Amino acid sequence: ETTLTLYTSQPPEQAQSTVDAFEAAHPDIKIEWTRNGTSALMNVIRAEIEAEQIQPDLLLVADNINLGELKAGGHLMAYPEAPVEGYDAATYDPDMSYFGTKAITTGIAYNPEIAEPVESWAELLTEENRGQIAVPSPLYSGAALNHLHALINAEGIGWDFYQGLNDLDIVPEGGNGPATKAVASGMAKYAILVDANALRAKADGSPIDFIAPKDGVSFITEPVAIMSTTEHPDAAKLFVDFLLSEEGQKLVAEQGNLPIMPGVAGPEGFPELADMKLLGYDADTAVSTDAETRAKFSDIFGL
Amino acid sequence: MARIEIENLDKSFGQTQVLREVSLSIEAGEFVSVLGPSGCGKTTLLRCLAGFEHIDGGRIEVGGQVVSTPERHLPPERRGIGVVFQNYALWPHMTVAKNVAYGLKIAGVPRSERETRVARVLDLVELGALAQRRPADLSGGQRQRVALARCLAMESRVVLLDEPLANLDVHLRSALEEEFAAFHARSGATMFYITHDQAEALALADRVAVMDRGRIIQFDRPEALFRQPASETVAGFIGEGRVIEAEDIRPLGDGHASASLLGQPVRLRCAPGQRGQDRGRISVHPGDLQLLSDDLQPGIEAHVTRATYRGAYLRAELAAGPSASVPLSINVAAPSSLDRGQRVRIALRDGWVIPDPVTPTTQP
C-alpha cells in the first residue's frame, strides 16, 4: 500500500469526496491530504522549499500562475503521457507539468434589488457606480490576480479597465468572500466574482446573480500537478489520470463546478462553457512579468 | 468647635460584631486616648469616625453635624478629619516632601506657603534631610514619621491617630509625644489617639477610653483609671495591675476600707458607696508593694518566680499565698538582686477595692 500526500485548496467537503472517490477506485493507494487556501498553501510550500523538505506528492490548487512559479523553480514533474485527449490545449501546460481539472470563471455579480444586469466589463464604468463595485485584490487573491493577467492581455479591455475603476474611486480589496458579502448585503451594486460563489449564494437565497460578460470571462482551472520530489510517481500519475477521466469530471459537476471535458454536463444553473468567451494568457510569461504587473497595479490604485 | 458625639455605635463585619453600642462624648479640643488589647476594635472605631466604614447602628456627630448614621454617610473627604494610619499608608510613588504636601495642594494652599509648611513639619520630625527620598527607601520608623508629618501639616480640627508611635524608639517617641502635646495646645484640635501603650495614653490624654471586645468599659481621666479602675478588666489592664482577692472588706467611711489579704490586715481605698463584703477583688500595682528587708515586721510570704532587669529597677514576679496561687509583681530598686525561688516578705502599701459590677457594660 502506498500513501500519497496531497495539498489542495478545494473546500473541505469537496476535497474529502475527491479523495474518497479516488481511494474507492484504487484501494491500494491511501491519500493523506491537507486543505488550505491557495496562498497559504503556497507559503507553506515555499517554506518547505526554503527548508528543503518538500512534503506533498501532489498538488491540486487554484491557478496556473502558482504552478507556473513552481514549474519555473523545477519543482514539478512532467507527465507527458497524461490522458489529455479531447481537452482544450489552453487547459493544460504545454510542457505537461500541470493539468486543469475544471473551469472556475470570473464574471460580474450584481444585486438584482439595486442594480441592473450589464453586458460587458466596460458598462460597469459609469458614474452611478462610483464606489459601488466590489473588486477582489490581485495583491491578496489568486483568482483576482489570474483575472488581472487575463484582462490586461485581452484585446479591448486591458489596463484601461482598471484605470477606469480607479477613476470611480474603487479600490480592489480582499478576496472573493468579502466581495460576495458586499453585493449580497447591498453595500455594492456589482462585484467582480467567481461563478461558484455567486451561484451558490443565489441558490441559498441571497439577492445576487451572475453574468458572464460578452467580451469574455477569465477562468482558472484548478490544475493538478506532481511534485518532482515524489517517491511514488506511479501512484501519483494514477491520481492525475483519475481526475482527467470521465468519472473524475462527473465528480466535478456533482461538486458544483464546471467540468472541462467536453460532453460532461455542468451543474444546474451554470452557464454553458461553450457559450462563454474564455480569456486565456500564457502562464510562463505571466510568472516572469508578475512583479511588473503588480507594481503597475499598485501604482494605478495608489497602494 | 469640633465636638465628637458617638451614640450607640454598632458595627459588624459579616457575622462578627466588632463594635457594640459604643457611646463616647468628646469635648471640642479634648485629647482622648483609646486604649485596649489587640483586636478589640480600636482601629474599627477610628475608621467609622473617619468615614471609611459605614455603620450598622447608632450615630456619629462631629462639630454638631451628623456625619454617620446607618442611612446617611458623609464621605471621608468632606469630614475635614486628619488620620495617621497604623500601617503608614504612604504613597509610594511620591517623595517624602510630596507625600506631606499633597493634602495642602488639594486644599489649595499656595505653593510658597506650602513649601514652608512642609519644610517646617519635616524638620519637626527630623526628616528634613530625607525630603526627596521615596518611602520604599526609608526604614520603618522613618516611614512612621512621614505619616505623622503628613497629618501634622494638614492642621485639621479633628485628628485621628492610629498607634502613631508604635515603631519609634523611646527618644523620638518622647520627642513626638511632646510635639503632639504642643500641637494640641497650639491648634486646639480635637485629638483621638489610639494606642496600646498605656504610658503614652496616660501621659498624653485628657481622658482615656478603655476598650475591650468592642465595648468601651471605662472612659475617665488617667489618674482615675489608674487609681480607681471601675472593673477588673480595667484594673488588670492599666499600670500592670494585678487583681487579687481580699477578705473581710470593711469601709471606714473616709474613702478607705480595712481588709485582710492573705491573713495580713491591710488598708485600702474604696468607692464612697462601697458596702462591707466578706470577699472582694482588689487592684494592686507593682508600686503598691514593698519588699520587707527586716524579718520582724509582719508581711506576706512569697517566693520569686521570675526576675527581669529593667534598667532602673528589677521587676520580680512573685507567688504568694498558701498554695503559691496568688501572683504578684513588684519593682525593686536596681542595685540589688533577686533570684528565682528566693523567699521574700512583702507589705501592701496601697490598693483599691474594685466596685461590684452593677452596670452590665462591664460584662464583655
Place this chain on the structure above:
Amino acid sequence: MARIEIENLDKSFGQTQVLREVSLSIEAGEFVSVLGPSGCGKTTLLRCLAGFEHIDGGRIEVGGQVVSTPERHLPPERRGIGVVFQNYALWPHMTVAKNVAYGLKIAGVPRSERETRVARVLDLVELGALAQRRPADLSGGQRQRVALARCLAMESRVVLLDEPLANLDVHLRSALEEEFAAFHARSGATMFYITHDQAEALALADRVAVMDRGRIIQFDRPEALFRQPASETVAGFIGEGRVIEAEDIRPLGDGHASASLLGQPVRLRCAPGQRGQDRGRISVHPGDLQLLSDDLQPGIEAHVTRATYRGAYLRAELAAGPSASVPLSINVAAPSSLDRGQRVRIALRDGWVIPDPVTPTTQP
C-alpha cells in the same frame, strides 16, 4: 552549636553606606538584642544575617559555616534561620493556621504532629479562635502574633526577630516576652532580637548591641549598658539617661570618684582606669535623682518644665543650672503633684563618669 560570628561587615545601598564594619560575636544559644534609633541599620543587619542581602565586605559565619562573604552567599533557605518580619509578611491567601503550618509541612513534619504543634503555638499567642481567618480580616496586632506563631512553630536553631512586639499591648507583650524567654530556655536557640524598646531589650537579652548610624557602639550585658555606658550616645539612649557636665572629677580609687555638679559635691561611679579631669560628662538616670522635701539639705536648684502622668509615678522634666540650661528628668512617686514652673531642689544619688572616647568606634 549555632555560634554567630560577624566580622567587619559592610553593606551599602547605592551611595548610602548602611552598615560600617560591624563585628559581633554571638555565643551559641545566646539571646542578643539589637537596640538603636530608627534608621540605624538594624533591619539591614538582620537581612544580611538571614541571607536576603548580599554583603559588600567582611564575613558572616553561622554555626562554624561561612554563610556570607562578598564572593560566597548561601541562600536563605539553606541557612536554617527563622525570621519574624517587621511588616509581618503573612501569606494573604492562607488562613492563620495554614500560615503557621506551612514551614512544618515543607520540613516534612507528619500531619498529626503538625496539627498539634500549630494548635499549641496558636494558643500560645491567643489566636486559637482565629485559626481559620485570613490575614486580611485580622487587626494589626493579631497579624503580628500570627507572624510570631509562624516563626515559633519552626523551632529553628537561630531565630531573628525584627521588632516582634511593636504592635502589641502591654499584656500580650509581657506574656510573649515570657514566652520568648521560655522558648529560648527550652530550645537553646540563638536569638537575635531587634527592638527599639529598651525595656524589652534589657529584660530579655543576655547581651545587648547598641547600634547607631550603621555601627555597633557598645555590646555588653544589660546592667553594664545601663550603669556603665561606654559613650555619650549609649548613655543618652539607655534608660532615659541624660548626659550632663560635671567638674573637678577626682577618682577615689575604689571605682568611685568625687566631682562637683552645678556647684554641689557629688559622688559618682567611674571606670577603674579613670583619670582625674577638670571637666567631664556624666550619665544620670531619672531614678538617680531625688526630690528634696526639706529646704535645709543642700541640693541643686531647678524648675519644672513639664510634668506628665505615668500611672505609678509622675515624670517631671526639669531645667537646672544657672541659666536653666541643664535638662534633667526625675520620677516622683504618684500621689503627689508637680506643676509647670514650680521650683524644686534635687540631690544626685548616683551617676557614672563616661570614659574618654579613646576608641574610634564611639565616633559616629
Place this chain on the structure above:
Amino acid sequence: MELAMNRSGRPLRALRHLTRAGDEHAVVALLVLFVGLLSVAPLARLGYAALMPDGSFNGARITELLGGRRVIEATLNTVWISISATALATVIGTAAALLAGLSDMRSRTAWVFGFVLPLMIPPQVTALAWVQAFSPASPLLGALDLSLPPGTRHPLYSAGGIVFLLGLYNAPLVFLSVRASLHRLPAPLIEAARSAGAGALPVTRDIVLPLIRGGIFAGAALAFVSSIGNFGIQAMLGIPARVPTLITLIYQQLNSYGPSALNDMALLALLLAVLTLSGMALTAWLGRRGDQRVNSAARPPRLSLGRWRMPVTLLAWGYLALCLVLPLTALLGTALVRGYGQPLSAETLTFENFANALFHHPGIRDAFLTSLWLTLAAVAVLVPISVALGYILSWRRGRIARALMIASELAYALPGIIIGVAMILFFLRPLPFIGTGLYGTIWVILAAYLSNFLALALRPILGGYAQMDRALDEAAQLTGAGLLTRLRDIVLPSLAPAAMASGVLVFMTAINEIQVSVLLVSSRAQTIGPMIIFLEEAGSSTLAAAVGCLMVALILVLMLASLLFRRRLPPGVLPWQD
C-alpha cells in the same frame, strides 16, 4: 533543640537540601531552554531567511527593499496608527477598569462581562459590522435619519477609522491588565488621600493612576502589539482608504510570486518586529520608573460617583451597546438566514446553519475540540512558565534575566503569520533524538501558540510582581522551601488575579486564533479559527457566522460557569467579578 532537629529526620533533610541546591539553577535552565527552543531558535531561523536569502548577506537588497517609497510610507503609517490606537485603547481600557474596580457604578458584573466579550469576536466581523452600520445603505443610520448621501466616502475608510476600531477592539486587553493591578491596590493609600480632603477625581488622578501605572503600561504594550499586527482591521479599512501599513504589505508579499517572496516577506517582518519591540521597550520603561510596591492584604475600596452615578452608568452601557451589540447582531443576523444578505424576517429565519454547525459537520466539531484542547494546553503551560519567568525577571537581576526578558518578548512582537512561517522553517526537519518531525501535527501549532503568546501571558504577571511584597517570598524561603515549592504555594496564589488575567488573555486570544494556525493546520490538525475563514472563503458566510455565534455563546457560558466557583477562588481572580 536536638529534639526539634531529629524529629524531622537528619538524612531526609540532607537529601532534600541536595535537591534544593540546584533548584533555582534548574528552573533558570529550564526557562532558558523553553524560551530558546520556542522563541529564539525559530525566529533566528526566520532572521537567517530574511538577511541571508542564499546563504550570503546582501546589503544592497535590504536597503533597496526597505528604502522603497511604499515601505517608508507604510512604516510611518504603521507607527502613528498603532500609537494612536494604543492611546485610545489605553484610555478606554483604563477608564473601564476604574469604573468596574473602583466606582460604585450600577450592575458592574454584567457590564464587565459585556466589556471583555468583544475580544472573542474576530476582528473582521467587528470591522464589517461597523462598516455596514455606517455605510450609506445602513439600516441603522437610516433609522436615525442620518444616512450619508450615496457616493460619499465611507467615514471609517480612513486612517482615523482604523485607529478608532483598533482602539475599541484592543481596549479589553488594557482592561484586563489594569484590573489585575487595581486589585492589589491597598485601601489605606486611598483612604489616606481621602482624609487629606481629596475627592474621587483627585484620588484617582494623584494616587490610583500613578500606583497602577505598571498595569496600565503593560496593557498598553499588549494593545500596541495587537494593533500593529492586526491584519483584519488594517486591511479592511486601510486598503479602501489607500492607507498602506506594514502588515498589509507583508500579506501582499506573502501572496506574490517569485523565488525571493519568502525572504522579502521575512525582511519586512523583521522591520515590523523592530518597531514592535521598540514600542514594548518604551512602554516597559515608562511603566517601570519609580516604585509601586505596595503591601498586601488589600480590600478594594470603592469611590462613590455621587450624582454622576446614573449618567456614567448610562454612558458605560451605551458604549457596550455600540461595541458588543453592533457586531453581535450583525453576526447573529447573518447566522439566522440561509443566504447572506437576505433580510431577516419570519420567512427567511432558519436555524439550519446552527444545526449544520452543531450536527452535520464533524469537521467543525473536531476543529473546535482541537482548538479548545490547544488553548487549554497553552494556558496550562504558559501561566506557570510565566510565573516562574516573572520571578526571575522581577527579582533576580543579571544578564540571564535580561536576556530572557528580551527573548520572551521577541515572539510576541511578530504577527502570527510570521510565527507560522518561522515554525515551519524550524520544525520541518525531524527533531534530533525523537526522529520524527512535529510538522503537520498538532504539536507544531501548540509550539507556535506557546511561542507567540508567551509575552502576552507574561505581561500581567510582571505587573503583579511589581506590586507584590517580596517579604512574602522571603518568609517562605526561610522555611527551607525550594523555588518551585514557593512558586506553587506562595507566589502563584498571591499573584492569582494577575495569573488569571494572563490565563484569560491567552485563552481569549488563542481560542479563535487564525494567523498562526492558518499555515500550520493540516487534515490531521484543524483549528476553529482557520475553519471559519475557509467556510467564509468557500462562500458559506452564514454557516461561518453560526459557528462564530456558537463560539461567543460558549465563552459566555464558560464565563458564567466560572462564577459558580467564585467562592472557592481567591478574591479578585475572575475579571468579571467584584
